[in-house]
Amino acid sequence: MMATGSIQTLDPINAKGSGAGYNQYGEPLMYFPDGLYPPEAALVEDYSMSEDGLTYTFNLKQDLTFHDGSEFTAQDAVYTYRRMAESPNSRNKDDIIGQTMTIDHEKDASIAAPEDEETLDDIVPQSLAVRAPDDYTFEFDLASPFEYTLFQIAGGNWAMLPENAVGDIEGYDGEYSYNEFFSTANGGPEYAGLGAFQVDSWTKGSEITLSSFENYWNGEPELDEIRFTVVTSGNTRLNRFKGENAHILEGMPTASFNPDNVSIEETKGSREVGTYTFDDGMEVNYGQIPALTTEYLVFNTLEVPIPVRKAFAYALNQHDVAENVYKGTATPAYHITPPDPYPTFEEGVTSRETYTRHAEEGYQSNTDWAENGYPYGYGETMLGEATQVMEDAGYGPNDMYSVTATTISGNDAYTQVLTTLQSKLRAAHIDMEITEANFGTIISQAINGSMEVFALGDGMEYPGPQNFLRYLHGKNPSGQFTRWGAEGSYYDEELRQFARDTWDEQYAGDDATPETRNEAFQTIEEVNWESVQELPLVNPISQRFWHQGVDVDMYGVMENQTFDDVTIQ
Structure with a gap:
């Protein structure tokens, strides 16, 4: 692999x-x-x-x-x-x-x-x-x-x-x-775990080799060995897989994926399994599942002012990204919480009036709520508004705002999104440079607060909105990737206090109920709309490709899978 x-x-x-x-x-x-x-x-x-x-x-x-x-x-x-x-x-x-x-x-x-x-x-x-x-x-x-x-x-x-x-x-x-x-x-050799495979060798930049552990609690694995080779380039991973130098390919570069080449033969709950035929005629097994994941841009609010963050939001068209960058392997995201675990509201039940806008109708789904309330354009680019918010902040053709955005090395989708934004933002008086770093470096730099803007995909550890929203209501900002509310950051104190009160009373309060928690979740989503700490891009579909001789199941929505019963012909 x-x-x-x-x-x-x-x-x-x-x-x-x-x-x-x-x-x-x-x-x-x-x-x-x-x-x-x-x-x-x-x-x-x-x-x-x-x-x-x-x-x-x-x-x-x-x-x-x-x-x-x-x-x-x-x-x-x-x-x-x-x-x-x-x-x-x-x-x-x-x-x-x-x-x-x-x-x-x-x-x-x-x-x-x-x-x-x-x-x-x-x-x-x-x-x-x-x-x-x-x-x-x-x-x-x-x-x-x-x-x-x-x-x-x-x-x-x-x-x-x-x-x-x-x-x-x-x-x-x-x-x-x-x-x-x-x-x-x-x-x-000192490392000791309880997994189905034990660590034989490991080199950070190149590979890790694992061998079967005969005393595994669920029985000795069928495979003798698994070798993960580090390949940062998506195109190189694809070529190695097509050359049969890897048995399984987790995801494909979006530029190379052709949805017309997919044939779904079986549906198991939310998992869809079938085949994928490359343009040269090679046929492999294929599986897909809607991921409990949101891909988004993160803003370090210690570095990036509010008008710049809003200009990014106005310039972004999530529907266009889903259709033209992800080619149908993602749905547009306007909330940080993915659609499946997003709280629903019974007909006639209204959300608490929030700082940014109020809901007078009981929207019943993630999509409905965004369609009726997202302030930066639902399915459209609002470049005029992006330009205006920057000019109101004092920027213009001769006084551009400079910012650096970091993307994960080898992730062509993130690169395409940022490249498309780059030209739009230039018209709105923002000069954005794009750099790359490996995932581990990005996480380390995010923890240290040394980046301005970066692209990230985050999967849920459990299917509840608090999994993501716990980071967006302004508590302990110095430890969050966004730093929203930290001393010296660009934020609205009244908005942050509102978010804090909402979370403490409606989510964590002694009298909190499932209904008040759902209202708190919606409020924090709307607070993020106003503060633009994290700008949602898409909710992706997870994909797996594997060769005909490999007997492996398509994983479920949590995506944690042990290969103890995988076989190879």
Whole structure:
């Protein structure tokens, strides 16, 4: 197979932009079989939740072993969860002690956060409410109920590690240093997971090789080996696949895809499977599924003023992007939340009046709401408005605003979108330079706040709007990619306070209901319209191509799939 970017790390808690294969060598307590939801038990015999929705109890399977031969016990789960919450190496603290799913813990009042913000670094060591009553029972307590808890912990960043493998949290000296355990030296033999395949060798910029693990909990895999080769160019990946130098191709460059070459033969729920015939006559297997993903432009509001962000929105025509760039493999996006998990409103039920606009009718779907309210042109480019908003801000032909937009190397769709915008924005007094970087670099720079504008696609860890919208209501802005509301950023304080109050009262308040949460979700979407922190582009269709001799199922909507039952003729 082929990886689209460098494999930055094997560490689950530092896995943002890590690259390929994590579903093969890592295993969390729960999993999505072939990417289908709801999640099912992987490493556990059974599980239960208390009546108040706060305590989860997992009875672990016995006699399971890590790749290094050590036995998996509840102490390993305690250690794994604590690392995610407490380790300075964790990029996923928000998933375990953040705004949505929060395992109960104590906070150190002496650790200061920026003014009007909170920090996730103030957790008191060893206070996380996770415990092992015995070797095969694992429990944790939530601070408040969260309906997608089992979805969340089925994600790849929750993969189990042996207790005390790395000494980067209090109470553990570590058998290896951080760099040793996740090292590429000598193939990284120190790494031990519970996945169907074990790591044989790994080089960040070139490849990772995995071999079958005979003691996998679900039976020894059929395949002997999986090799992911790093190939950043989409065209090169396509040519290698057509040359039969790769068995599976995950997605195709949009410029090369011809929808007329698709023949759908079977529908399995939302999955469609059939064949794809290349222009030279080669026929391969084909599968597609609407992804729980939104592709969008991210603005660093510390760098990019509000008028410039609005000019981008006026210049963009999402319908045109979906039709002419993605060639029907995506639908136009006007919300950050994808269509399937978007909240619906019963007929006659109205949304709360928002800061940016009010709804006097009960729109019933994502598309209806955007069609009747999106302020920057639904299915059209409003170049006159883009020009006017920039001229009102003092820009003109002799005083252009300069900005740099970064796209993922090898992603021709993002490049096409930005190139099309480039000429339109120039007419609106914006001079945009386009640069490329690999995915891991983009994530690192986004965390550091060193980019102005960048293109990104984000898939949901669970099918709920809060998965994305938790980042857009202005809480803890110094830790968000957009920095909206951080000191020195370009933002409207009244709008931010409205968003904060809405989220705290209607989503997180003691009296919150499913109805008020849905209203909060719609409000935050409209706040994003007004603030243009993230500018939605499309909701894509995920595609897979595989050769005739490969027996693999098309994955489900969660897209997490282990190749333990894949065979090759």
